[in-house]
Amino acid sequence: MNKSNPFEALGLPRDPLLLAPLAGVSDHPFRRSCAAQGADLTYVEMISATALLYESRRTYDMLKRHSSESILGVQVTAASADDMGRAVEILARHDFETIDINMGCPVKKVVKTGCGSAILRDPERVLKTVQAACSATDKPISAKIRLGWDQHSLNGLEVAQAAEAGGAAWVTVHGRTRSDDYGMPVNLEGIRQIKAALKIPVIGNGNLFQFEDVDHMKAVTGVDGVMISRGAMGNPWLFKEIRRRDKTVNVDEWEETVLRHLAWQQEEYGDQPGAAVCMRKHLLWYAKGWQGVKPFREAVNEAGSLGGAGELVRNFAEQLRKSQYLFRAPLVQNEAGSRFAWDPKYEMDRRLDRGVGDDGLENLAVHEELSV
The missing domain is CATH 3.20.20.70 (Aldolase class I)
Known part of the structure; x- marks a missing residue:
C-alpha cells in the first residue's frame, strides 16, 4: 500500500x-x-x-x-x-x-x-x-x-x-x-x-x-x-x-431517489416484519425541506409496508407538482448559529443511547421531533 x-x-x-x-x-x-x-x-x-x-x-x-x-x-x-x-x-x-x-x-x-x-x-x-x-x-x-x-x-x-x-x-x-x-x-x-x-x-x-x-x-x-x-x-x-456546488434538488429527482431507495430496501429486506418501520426514519428525513409535509410525515409513521410507503411518496410528489412546489428548500442557512440546527443523529445516539448492534429504531415513530 x-x-x-x-x-x-x-x-x-x-x-x-x-x-x-x-x-x-x-x-x-x-x-x-x-x-x-x-x-x-x-x-x-x-x-x-x-x-x-x-x-x-x-x-x-x-x-x-x-x-x-x-x-x-x-x-x-x-x-x-x-x-x-x-x-x-x-x-x-x-x-x-x-x-x-x-x-x-x-x-x-x-x-x-x-x-x-x-x-x-x-x-x-x-x-x-x-x-x-x-x-x-x-x-x-x-x-x-x-x-x-x-x-x-x-x-x-x-x-x-x-x-x-x-x-x-x-x-x-x-x-x-x-x-x-x-x-x-x-x-x-x-x-x-x-x-x-x-x-x-x-x-x-x-x-x-x-x-x-x-x-x-x-x-x-x-x-x-x-x-x-x-x-x-x-x-x-x-x-x-x-x-x-449545486444545492438544487427538484421534485422529480427527489421522487426518483426515494423510490429507488425503497426498491433497494425491498430487495434487501423483502416483506419481513420491521422492514417498513426501518425505512420510516429515512422517509421522515427525506421529507425535510418540502412544503406541506406534515400529512406526509403522519402517514409515513403509519405505513405498514414498503409498497404502501412507495405509494405515499408518489402521491406526495404529485401533490408538490400540482402546487408548483418543484424545488426543495435549503436544509440549512449560512447564518452563523443557525446552519447546523437539524441534528437527527443526536436524538438517535444520545437520547436513545444506542450502541453497536442496538438500533432502537422501533422508538423512532414516537420521537416525532426527529422529523421537525
Missing part, C-alpha cells in the same frame, strides 16, 4: 468524499443511495470486535456486501489491542477494501466496555491497537478519532501521532471531544494542528451539511478529504452538491 497516497491506491480521488459508518443507518440501501450521488467510499455500520469473536449472527449479517458496491470499508471497535488484532484477522477474510478502527464513538454503551472514545484516554493503547490491526492484514488500516475525552484532556494530536506510528494509512478526525454534544462548534484549529503534524493524510469530519461547510473546513485545516455523517441523512444529494 502506498502510504503517501492510500486513496489513489484504492482507486479513489486524491480528495475523497467518505460516508461515515452510521450505526442504525448505514445498511446497503442507504450506502448505495449515497454512492449513487457521489460518495467515493462507504462503510458498513460499526462492528463490535467482541460480537464478531463470539460469532454473533446479527453482526455477521451486517457484513453483507451488495454486488453493486465497487468499494466498501468496514469499521470495528474493540476493548483491547488483542481483540482488535483477532477481529481484523476475521474481517480481512471478508470482501472489504479497507478497515477503520473506531476510537471516537461517544455512546455510553460502547464507552463503558472500553471501546470507542474510551481508547482516546491511552495513546499507548492507540499505538498497540493500530499495530495489532496492521499486523493482521495487508489491507489499509485507518483510525477515526476525536480531539480528546473532554476539554480538559485535548490529546488528539498525541492520539493521531500514535495512530500514524502504529501504521495507519490515514486518520479521520472529528473536531469535538467525547464529552461534547452536537451543539458544541467543531474545533477546526484542533483538526488543523493534527493535519500539520502528520505525514499521512487526514480526513476532516463534523458539522458538514453543505458545500460551504466543506470549503471552510478545507480552507482552515488543509485536510485531504472529508467524511460526511449526519449531513447525508435524508440528503444523499449532499455528495453531488459538494462536487458540483
Whole structure:
C-alpha cells in the first residue's frame, strides 16, 4: 500500500468524499443511495470486535456486501489491542477494501466496555491497537478519532501521532471531544494542528451539511478529504452538491431517489416484519425541506409496508407538482448559529443511547421531533 497516497491506491480521488459508518443507518440501501450521488467510499455500520469473536449472527449479517458496491470499508471497535488484532484477522477474510478502527464513538454503551472514545484516554493503547490491526492484514488500516475525552484532556494530536506510528494509512478526525454534544462548534484549529503534524493524510469530519461547510473546513485545516455523517441523512444529494456546488434538488429527482431507495430496501429486506418501520426514519428525513409535509410525515409513521410507503411518496410528489412546489428548500442557512440546527443523529445516539448492534429504531415513530 502506498502510504503517501492510500486513496489513489484504492482507486479513489486524491480528495475523497467518505460516508461515515452510521450505526442504525448505514445498511446497503442507504450506502448505495449515497454512492449513487457521489460518495467515493462507504462503510458498513460499526462492528463490535467482541460480537464478531463470539460469532454473533446479527453482526455477521451486517457484513453483507451488495454486488453493486465497487468499494466498501468496514469499521470495528474493540476493548483491547488483542481483540482488535483477532477481529481484523476475521474481517480481512471478508470482501472489504479497507478497515477503520473506531476510537471516537461517544455512546455510553460502547464507552463503558472500553471501546470507542474510551481508547482516546491511552495513546499507548492507540499505538498497540493500530499495530495489532496492521499486523493482521495487508489491507489499509485507518483510525477515526476525536480531539480528546473532554476539554480538559485535548490529546488528539498525541492520539493521531500514535495512530500514524502504529501504521495507519490515514486518520479521520472529528473536531469535538467525547464529552461534547452536537451543539458544541467543531474545533477546526484542533483538526488543523493534527493535519500539520502528520505525514499521512487526514480526513476532516463534523458539522458538514453543505458545500460551504466543506470549503471552510478545507480552507482552515488543509485536510485531504472529508467524511460526511449526519449531513447525508435524508440528503444523499449532499455528495453531488459538494462536487458540483449545486444545492438544487427538484421534485422529480427527489421522487426518483426515494423510490429507488425503497426498491433497494425491498430487495434487501423483502416483506419481513420491521422492514417498513426501518425505512420510516429515512422517509421522515427525506421529507425535510418540502412544503406541506406534515400529512406526509403522519402517514409515513403509519405505513405498514414498503409498497404502501412507495405509494405515499408518489402521491406526495404529485401533490408538490400540482402546487408548483418543484424545488426543495435549503436544509440549512449560512447564518452563523443557525446552519447546523437539524441534528437527527443526536436524538438517535444520545437520547436513545444506542450502541453497536442496538438500533432502537422501533422508538423512532414516537420521537416525532426527529422529523421537525
